Amino acid sequence: MPVIDRRRFLVHHAAVAAAAATSVTLAPRCVRAAANDRLKVAFIGVGGRGASNLKAITGTGRIDVVAICDVDNRFLENTAKQFPAARKFRDFRKLYDAVGKEIDAAVVSTTEHMHAYATMPALQLGKHVYCEKPLAYNIAETRAVTEAAERAGVVTQMGTQIHAGANYRRVVELIQSGAIGDVHEAHVWVGRAWGLQSEADAQKNDRLFVDARPKTGMTPPSYLDWDLWLGPAPERPFHQVYFPGPNWYRWWDFGNGTMSDLGSHWNDLPFWALQLDAPQTVEAFGPEPHPEIAPASMSAEYQYGRRGDRGPVKLTWYQGTHKPEIWERGEIPKWNSGVLFVGSKGMLLSDYRKHLLLPESDFEDFVYPDPFIPDSSGHHEEWVAACLDGGETGSPFSYAGPLTEANHLGNVAFRVGKKITWDRETMKCIGCPEADPFIRRQPRAGWSLS
Template sequence: MPSVPSTPSRLTRRQFAQKALASAAVLSAPAFLRGQNLNSKLNVAIIGSGGRGGASIKGLATENLVLFCDVDEKRNDAAAANHPKARKLVDFRQAFDHAAEFDAVVVSTCEHTHAIATMLALKHKKHVYCEKPLTHNVYEARKIREAAAAAGVVTQMGIQMHATENYRRVVELVQGGAIGPVHEAHVWVSRAWGLQSKEASDANKDRVFVTERPAGMPVPAGLNWDLWLGPAPERPFNEVYVPGPKWYRWWDFGNGTMSDLGSHWNDLPFWALQLKAPLTIEAFGPKAHPEIAPATMRAIYEFGARGSLPPVKLTWHQGQDKPAIWTEKGIPQWDNGVLFIGSKGMLLSDYSKHVLLPEKSFADFVRPAPTIPKAVSHWQEWVSACKGQGKALANFDYSGWLTESNHLGNVAFRVGKKLEWDPVTLRAKNAPAADQFLKRDYRKGWSL
């Protein structure tokens, strides 16, 4: 069973809080710059050219894309087709043999290799944009956040909703006191990708019905399966893992819907309520499967007071699970949503819209003037920050905490016990069994 190193006992909780504030200060300071204005272009390395990498390639069309790396050579060739002078590689570790050729790195690999590629970029003091979730586990999230603070570069986790007008206006309303102090919040998503029932699998071809590791199949031409596995435990190739997002149902490669959509949906309450480390985490759902994440589950987080903000309970509902106020039709029946419950009313939001409830009570409400700057796009916000203009608001100092919390929901689910969390020692004080899910050993040849 892998162990989680303890933080030295001399680090008090007050010192821990001061260290976290210092990290934020480092990230807000100007990083090293290749160009001094927005007219210069960043030289960018793309690690993970297919899938989400394709979206990043489009989002960064204003910059110089100088290196493409993917374990699938066909996808890599297609991505680099419009960049004939770019270097093409299969193993992202080799990209840093050419570190002088680029200023910034985009990490769009599968979740289980995010941290290793990101850490290499940070060690070489490159600006980094990493797709969500930032890491595969809690320990990696902590190490990446700390490394980013030490590197002093510009970072961004790929949670594109963070750059939308809707999310920014919701944050202003909540933080401006529109619904009063918030003591309770709920997030629900209807996606149920995980351990599927036979019936659900038969109804949707994207939902593969498996209950154990499948037998091996021939590896498709052009795919380097050993490099795709990276630090994960070795197993034979099977089409239930790739292509597409199939892999994230498997604990060895992903963490199911919680870490995937949790990055987008829990982002809003994390931002609006200024959350970091929970005090306790408890999860409910079917019996935990040793290989595959659940399709339906619920996780309850309790956060303490944050300055003048009161303690708050945040509940994550996934798949068929919904908040009681939703099932009782006390709010609009949105398929996915975030509900803030305050002393003066409620605020309901999804990705693109929001409403203050009850609507009659807010008929004469005057909205505050916007204070959070408008973003051209999530990618361009990062690019501008790399060039010394503005700040990347989903930086690793923020998204590292969000990632830790999301992973802890899964840890509580897998342990089957309410966790009393200590963010200083990075351990559940009452549940040593949680240690095995906080980090893992890597295959030979891979390290953080």
């Protein structure tokens, strides 16, 4: 398969900025419904995040809900009451067989390990797709989805809702206009500490405490199809430490912990602002890797090479109790979660909704650049508009795919317990064959991406 090259990956956000500067409407790069048509959508996963996505997308007033799907019958029946004309399914494979030709788009809000399997059929049918983050369970699945979207030429969007916020746009403008000079270092930290930790720490930080796979199973609740919930993941008996969500989030077979989840939101900002792509090397730090459970606390150091006229940059991710040294020393505000850019002329600290130029005394008379990245109509709204009217989304798979791959590489480095050198073309860690099982896996019988 061809690899999405860096130029194609970067061109999206450059095009958005150029369009703003020249008042030129971007030409749509997609097959789309006729102007003013309503979008016929299948919603796969309608509880939790799925319910939120359903509400936001139908709230645009331009949607016909053709089909709904969930392995949890409680969510399925509750949603059916709201949309009685929609056809109901427990298995999304049967949904695509039954209504694939009738729909224009699919919205995927399943558990992480199902994302690629629920998304790929829509892309193969030439349908627009909105998929929750992270884009897919591992690097190989992410690459397959990214390339399928490129071939399909449809409108895509990954669920990084904060990407549409005004604060991120202003930060990107500051970094790219040189407000703090050449950025050579970035730090990203999140306070969430879900995953493997002591029972005492779990009582303070987490939803539950678990440090090993249960030795016995439990009877699944009557409303849940456990076999469909497992999907391509290895078979195991039901237990409440996996379900309901997000209990599954910490188990390597179903998710990738905090790194792939919150990394989709927080690493998005430096990825966008610094025009990052594939790291050259990644090294992770934390407790001894557990074969089944992701850590509550860890950190990962990424080295990126030159990108055009931008020099090399080191990006470090921290989660749980891990924090940057400059934060520990109290030399910056101790925000619970944040992104710190370190440049030759100063620093910029940001979270989702606010940012500071540091040291503040050096920027008292600073004049902000005129905005050159257009404000978004809304994360979900821009996807619907792009499907029906043409145009671009903020987090298409061509951008979200490389971001997701980079996040996964932090976990790969953690799980192999050593520094890895990444070969993007071959999707391999050079001289580290033990990383292969963490890059790709064979799905359970009956499941395939082809």
